[in-house]
Amino acid sequence: MTRIKKSWLTPFSESMLLSLLVGSLRVFVLVIILAHSVNGFSSGSSLYSQQETRKCTVRHTQSHLTNSAWNPLDPLLRGKQEQVSSVTRQLPLLWSQVSEADSNKKNIFTHDDLVWKIRPDEHDAKNRFERALVKVAANLIRFDCLMKRQNPPEILCPKGGRARLEAHLKSSRGFFKKRQIARFGITTARGPPTPDIDETVREIYQVDANGARCGAVIYMFVEPEYRSQNVGELALEVISAIHSYQGCDFTILVADDNGSGKLVQWYENHGFVEAPRLQKMMGSPDGQYGKAMMTPAAVSSDFFDRCKLKWW
Secondary structure, X not given: OOOOXXXXXXXXXXXXXHHHHHHHHHHHHHHHHHXXXXXXXXXXXEEEOOOOOEEEXXXXXXXEEOOOOOOOOOEEEEEEEOOOOOOHHHOOOOHHHHHHHHOOOOOOOOHXXXXXXXXXXXXXXXXXXXXXHHHHHHHHHHHHHHHOOOOOOOOOOOOOOEEEEEEEEXXXXXXXXOEEEEEEEEEOOEOOOOHHXXXXXXXXXXXXXXXXXXXXXXXXXXXXXXXXXXXXXXXXXXXXXXXXXXXXXXXXXXXXOOOOOHHHHHHHOXXXXXXXXXXXXXXXHHHOOOEEEEXXXXXXXXXXXXXXXXXX
């Protein structure tokens, strides 16, 4: 008579173990799929759809974008990262001058006081579950870099062509006590070149532009109690660095100050110039919704040493 060896698992524990294995496998497959989808981050050339006009109004900056050749609010990503155009290499680095001017002020924030976070656009991550999956995918990318003994990318923009840049104030009370004090909507993909952009670059900067690409600022918002404390200036530097890292030659926006001229002057003090030829392309013909402005996208050599920038 043969002796049957009993299993140490009961039928109940066997079913539980099987369920756990199947559940873990499903989660693993889902994470891999998500990581693959977000791996096509928005650092390549893009074409922008010509959809219906959308209106984005914020206290400080608003962009009204029409059915033009380039609509920064409706990007469709295509391809991988391209090399930065030689256009901006012919232009001076402006942010070193701006930083020196701002350092003379008192009682203002610096990059040492803030943590900057690049988040997916609110229209791309519609619920908490999707946002949690994006964070898991970001951590997988970091873990993969760690396993390969590689440094993770300084900037990694989420797929979709748009992102939300957040400014969080550091706190001495712990890691989880950071407070969001500002947010900024930006495009993260290179817009296609247009004759108007090239002609504007020639007129303003006396540079022979051939296929200059631009990134756009969609909106800027700083909490009222933190305004006039250098947050906007620092945000412009971060946005310029992101656009430059993504291969954009210029940053463009529409500044609406209801005709007072104060906001336009503020942007001019930080390197922007008016770009009348871009009014129609930016959805503000004849300055109806503000003045189109542009500035070269640039990143200083010590930017990532001075600025703490997290993605996702």
